[in-house]
Amino acid sequence: MKPANKNIHAVVMAGGAGTRFWPLSRESSPKQMLKIVGEDTMIRQTIKRLRGFVPDENISIVTSEKLKFDLGIHLEGLKKGKGRLKIITEPFGRNTAPAIGLAAVYLKKTKTDTIMIVLPADHSIRSEDIFIETLKTAIKCAEGNRLVTLGIKPSRPETGYGYIKKSSRLKSQNPKLQMYRVERFTEKPDAKTAQKYLKDSNYLWNSGIFVWKTSAILEEIKKYIPALYSGLLKIEKAIGTKDERKIIEEVYSELDAVSIDYAVLEKSKNVMVVPADIGWSDVGSWAALDEALPHDANGNIIKGNVIDVESRDSIVFSGGRLVATIGLKDMVVVDTADATLVCRKEKAQDVKKVVDELKKHGREEYLIHKTVERPWGAYTVLEVGDRYKIKRLFIKPGASLSLQIHRHRSEHWVVVSGTARVTKDREVYDVHPNESTYIPMSTKHRLENMGKVPLQIIEVQNGEYLGEDDIERLSDDYNR
Amino acid sequence: MKPANKNIHAVVMAGGAGTRFWPLSRESSPKQMLKIVGEDTMIRQTIKRLRGFVPDENISIVTSEKLKFDLGIHLEGLKKGKGRLKIITEPFGRNTAPAIGLAAVYLKKTKTDTIMIVLPADHSIRSEDIFIETLKTAIKCAEGNRLVTLGIKPSRPETGYGYIKKSSRLKSQNPKLQMYRVERFTEKPDAKTAQKYLKDSNYLWNSGIFVWKTSAILEEIKKYIPALYSGLLKIEKAIGTKDERKIIEEVYSELDAVSIDYAVLEKSKNVMVVPADIGWSDVGSWAALDEALPHDANGNIIKGNVIDVESRDSIVFSGGRLVATIGLKDMVVVDTADATLVCRKEKAQDVKKVVDELKKHGREEYLIHKTVERPWGAYTVLEVGDRYKIKRLFIKPGASLSLQIHRHRSEHWVVVSGTARVTKDREVYDVHPNESTYIPMSTKHRLENMGKVPLQIIEVQNGEYLGEDDIERLSDDYNR
Numbered sequence A, B: 001m002k003p004a005n006k007n008i009h010a011v012v013m014a015g016g017a018g019t020r021f022w023p024l025s026r027e028s029s030p031k032q033m034l035k036i037v038g039e040d041t042m043i044r045q046t047i048k049r050l051r052g053f054v055p056d057e058n059i060s061i062v063t064s065e066k067l068k069f070d071l072g073i074h075l076e077g078l079k080k081g082k083g084r085l086k087i088i089t090e091p092f093g094r095n096t097a098p099a100i101g102l103a104a105v106y107l108k109k110t111k112t113d114t115i116m117i118v119l120p121a122d123h124s125i126r127s128e129d130i131f132i133e134t135l136k137t138a139i140k141c142a143e144g145n146r147l148v149t150l151g152i153k154p155s156r157p158e159t160g161y162g163y164i165k166k167s168s169r170l171k172s173q174n175p176k177l178q179m180y181r182v183e184r185f186t187e188k189p190d191a192k193t194a195q196k197y198l199k200d201s202n203y204l205w206n207s208g209i210f211v212w213k214t215s216a217i218l219e220e221i222k223k224y225i226p227a228l229y230s231g232l233l234k235i236e237k238a239i240g241t242k243d244e245r246k247i248i249e250e251v252y253s254e255l256d257a258v259s260i261d262y263a264v265l266e267k268s269k270n271v272m273v274v275p276a277d278i279g280w281s282d283v284g285s286w287a288a289l290d291e292a293l294p295h296d297a298n299g300n301i302i303k304g305n306v307i308d309v310e311s312r313d314s315i316v317f318s319g320g321r322l323v324a325t326i327g328l329k330d331m332v333v334v335d336t337a338d339a340t341l342v343c344r345k346e347k348a349q350d351v352k353k354v355v356d357e358l359k360k361h362g363r364e365e366y367l368i369h370k371t372v373e374r375p376w377g378a379y380t381v382l383e384v385g386d387r388y389k390i391k392r393l394f395i396k397p398g399a400s401l402s403l404q405i406h407r408h409r410s411e412h413w414v415v416v417s418g419t420a421r422v423t424k425d426r427e428v429y430d431v432h433p434n435e436s437t438y439i440p441m442s443t444k445h446r447l448e449n450m451g452k453v454p455l456q457i458i459e460v461q462n463g464e465y466l467g468e469d470d471i472e473r474l475s476d477d478y479n480r
Helices: A042-048 A065-075 A096-110 A128-142 A191-199 A214-224 A226-238 A244-254 A260-265 A286-292 A345-360 B042-048 B065-075 B096-110 B128-142 B191-199 B214-224 B226-238 B244-254 B260-265 B286-292 B345-360
Strands: A008-013 A059-064 A086-090 A115-120 A147-152 A163-169 A180-186 A203-213 A271-276 A301-303 A306-309 A315-318 A322-326 A331-335 A339-344 A371-374 A377-385 A388-395 A403-405 A409-417 A420-424 A427-431 A436-439 A445-448 A455-463 A472-475 B008-013 B059-064 B086-090 B115-120 B147-152 B163-169 B180-186 B203-213 B271-276 B301-303 B306-309 B315-318 B322-326 B331-335 B339-344 B371-374 B377-385 B388-395 B403-405 B409-417 B420-424 B427-431 B436-439 B445-448 B455-463 B472-475
Touching: A008 A042, A008 A096, A042 A059, A042 A065, A059 A065, A059 A096, A065 A086, A065 A371, A086 A096, A096 A115, A096 A214, A096 A226, A096 A260, A115 A128, A128 A147, A128 A203, A128 A271, A147 A163, A147 A214, A147 A260, A163 A271, A180 A260, A203 A214, A203 A260, A203 A271, A214 A226, A214 A260, A226 A244, A286 A315, A286 A331, A286 A345, A301 A306, A306 A315, A306 B345, A315 A322, A322 A331, A322 B345, A331 A345, A331 B339, A339 A345, A339 B331, A345 B306, A345 B322, A377 B377, A377 B388, A388 A445, A388 B377, A388 B455, A409 A420, A409 B409, A409 B455, A420 A436, A427 A436, A436 B436, A455 B388, A455 B409, B008 B042, B008 B096, B042 B065, B059 B065, B059 B096, B065 B086, B065 B371, B086 B096, B096 B115, B096 B214, B096 B226, B096 B260, B115 B128, B128 B147, B128 B203, B128 B271, B147 B163, B147 B214, B147 B260, B163 B271, B180 B260, B203 B214, B203 B260, B203 B271, B214 B226, B214 B260, B226 B244, B286 B315, B286 B331, B286 B345, B301 B306, B306 B315, B315 B322, B322 B331, B331 B345, B339 B345, B388 B445, B409 B420, B420 B436, B427 B436
Parallel strands: A008 A059, A008 A115, A059 A086, A147 A271, A301 A315, A306 A322, A315 A331, A322 B339, A339 B322, B008 B059, B008 B115, B059 B086, B147 B271, B301 B315, B306 B322, B315 B331
Antiparallel strands: A115 A203, A147 A203, A163 A180, A163 A203, A180 A271, A331 A339, A371 A377, A377 A388, A388 A455, A403 A445, A403 A472, A409 A436, A409 A455, A420 A427, A420 A445, B115 B203, B147 B203, B163 B180, B163 B203, B180 B271, B331 B339, B371 B377, B377 B388, B388 B455, B403 B445, B403 B472, B409 B436, B409 B455, B420 B427, B420 B445
């Protein structure tokens, strides 16, 4: 592997809520954190794809305050060598222009000027080598102070994307480099226009992958979104001071939500496009998996514990429970521990309506999965009843939960594998498989796995109030 | 309510496996034990429908050895007054002719001769008053030593049923009684023939509801199924002796599986039909619910925890988990704790293929539900892991589990509501909510609910082997 380029930075946009992949996506585990295409999650693949080209310490991830903690856990183990991924948090999402501006001023603060690659965290790219080669071309182009976007050659008359019409080719010392001026950006076309664009080699899909110098994009933001620019100046001054978070929040509360495409690229005279034949998909809905995953002989994509009888052209995902499908045609079925989606493929975008309904009623099936990753391992809610809740806890070897107190619940722990080191008030003792212990309400306690094998505990909570927020952390390895 | 008729007996045929209602039906809870149409389960409604007409002590239920125990629990609480339902068990199913013959000899043994109404346990009848009136007519007819079947006026060109062609009307003292000679039984017709039958008022559906004297049906069995008849004579002699079960098993192992329709009714010259306009449905598959249940404005039948967006003409059943359906058309979706079915309505019969597949691999999703009714209450399996199993036990007030020993597992019990009286070797003590206790392997123990409210316990089992058959019962209130 070639040494990575110290002067190139990557900004991964990971603020998306990804409601279109419900019930696999949840508020606390949106699309970018799902393993739907390929061997790892979308954001982890996005980061891995840059390995050897951009050093890990040059990768920043822009996400929301809300998601920061879960995303941090999710990305654990990705930090290789001395590299440490940076996480930049927005107080709340304001579309891509503010997110890109914020990342740019953070980069500007550390390096005077640098190349900045902007990547959505949740796109799929099959041809990774060609992708890196394309980025190199785009960087060459961006070094001339231009804003560069990667344009995808359309493979179907898609009406859901914006298109870019390229014009003349840019002259370059290297005749192999394909770089074009942009004639114009277009709105999402109707079906007839999309057919026309498909036949015209000048039209490309706007991929949302951009390359530019921090100075160049800030310059254009200054010109086309002056309110954002002046906010960014305030933030730049506050970075590293005790007021940093407060100022960012103040600035954000005044900002309009606006995309970089609409507010800058469509207006700027300085935009170039580099055609990218990289096997790209934005994986925009369950139905979009058709372009990102291989099919069986009947045109189906079937994963997990499924018995199928004569279905065709359908997508069936099961977690652990059994799903039996019979005679489906153009359907999507997705099963998780607490919710199942059954949807006609052409209606896959309407999953949003279900999510809106769940959101409105504050239902857990929108917020979290039954299994929740924590820095120390994971817990799974097995059952919630009247005045009791049952969880399975999985604690990694060497890991430790915080020293904590619950005011409204007591806990019975039965160890089913591994050995638990339990702190209970002043006592410290070990609990082995097939042994149990009891933590009364308002008792200081801590659970640790000092062993070499995972510790599994069944926890039965009793109490009037069993919310996750009944926790007072006295000491925590993970600084929560 | 009028006094019931002491000289009329009813035989409810409840041996069916009901695989066509998987995943709601399981081997241990087949269709007749499901609450799919109306306020109670099919078999309980079948029995309740006879109340005031046939005394409870005159109702017998024919079922399999396998199902007897679960069915007994299921029917608890139905026995009103001095009445006690009788359960007649077959060692294994041999279709309707042997089952009806067996019931007839049991009846013959207690009463010299009697009217016997034969009813499938799993049909739906909307017009209960008319049904009883129709039975009265059929009884009048059967008193003349005739075999009587109830014929349903076809409401659609059904190709899945056999038809009866009636001929001349029987003369009777009461001119209002509609009783007809049968010209012939017909095979399941093709679509064109079914259309013809629909227009011809002489064709009726064969309902599988029969009325005759025990002497009359045994006479015809003697004539048309002599092998069965001689077996029945052997059984008749053995009833009440210590060899009863052994002889029944011997006889059954020699019998052909054959239906009473095919083997007797189609051949006998002595069959009459009484037209029955009773809102009948045999509820033969999930798709058949369309005729038995009301629809919403979009033609859907939706039950349980479902969020639907613009589906039409679909059937969606959810247990507790959330099911979201979008844009379905003519689909069946059925969700249970451990399995989900998604099926095109016209393929509903193919559920059998899924069940065959599960059966072949001995999978639990075919055998039992996660919640299993017991005489003392119920248990729900919450999770099965490596060397552990978690159950929620629900024990009715006043009920008691057997005094038992497990050789391969220990049990931790956490009481979440009610009070548990625990016997553990020689100790007897109470465990209250938020308290726990531990039963080591090979320790004699018993769990009782002496209180007035239900007792709920979370049980965590530990051991190398966690099968339900690791139980040695030393004393049991339910004689198991």
